[in-house]
Amino acid sequence: xxxxxxxxxxxxxxxxxxxxxxxxxxxxxxxxxxxxxxxxxxxxxxxxxxxxxxxxxxxxxxxxxxxxxxxxxxxxxxxxxxxxxxxxxxxxxxxxxxxxxxxxxxxxxxxxxxxxxxxxxxx
Numbered sequence: 001x002x003x004x005x006x007x008x009x010x011x012x013x014x015x016x017x018x019x020x021x022x023x024x025x026x027x028x029x030x031x032x033x034x035x036x037x038x039x040x041x042x043x044x045x046x047x048x049x050x051x052x053x054x055x056x057x058x059x060x061x062x063x064x065x066x067x068x069x070x071x072x073x074x075x076x077x078x079x080x081x082x083x084x085x086x087x088x089x090x091x092x093x094x095x096x097x098x099x100x101x102x103x104x105x106x107x108x109x110x111x112x113x114x115x116x117x118x119x120x121x122x123x
Contacts, residue, residue, distance in 0.1 A: 002026040002098045002112040009094060009117030012086055016121070020081040022096030022114055030074040033103035035110055036081050038092035038119075045095070047105040051079060061105070064090075086121045093118050 008020040022034070035050040049060040051070045058070050067086075072079040079096060094117055097110035 002029070002032065004096050004098060004112055004114035006094060006096050006114045006117040009119045011120045011122065014087055014121055014123050016086050017082070017084045018086065018119060020083070020094055020096075020117060020119070022079045022081075024077045024079070024098065029077040029098075032098040032100055034070070034072060034079040035097045035099065035103065035105075036070060036079075037095045037097060037107065038090075039095070039116075040089075040092040043092075045107060047107075048081070048094070050103040050105070052103045057103075059103070059105070083119070086119075088121045088123045091119060091121050 003025045005023050006020055012018055030053055033052050036048040037045050038048050039045040047061050048064055049070050051058045051072050067084050069082040096114045098112040099110045
């Protein structure tokens with residue numbers, strides 16, 4: 001089992017930045033690929049990006065490329081989502097997720113989920 005807790009959400013103006021953290025406990029964090037997803041009101045949960053556990057390859061959905069960066073600190077059992085140049089359409093609850101099976105852009109690729117943290121971007 002892996003327990004995930006996201007922090008760092010909040011209210012920010014358009015063009016601003018936030019850094020989300022996802023702290024993991026339980027199994028060996030460094031063995032897991034980590035993903036970020038988000039869910040806006042009235043919409044399906046969507047993929048944001050992932051980082052692999054081996055060579056730390058990252059991959060992002062097109063709408064956040066160049067603005068969001070995922071990194072991880074295995075010594076701290078934490079993965080980060082740095083969000084720059086935020087837009088109102090980035091408003092959502094952000095979730096981190098963990099997978100031993102492989103990194104992907106589908107919710108089905110992930111086995112463990114955090115409870116989410118709210119990000120609100122005002123215009």
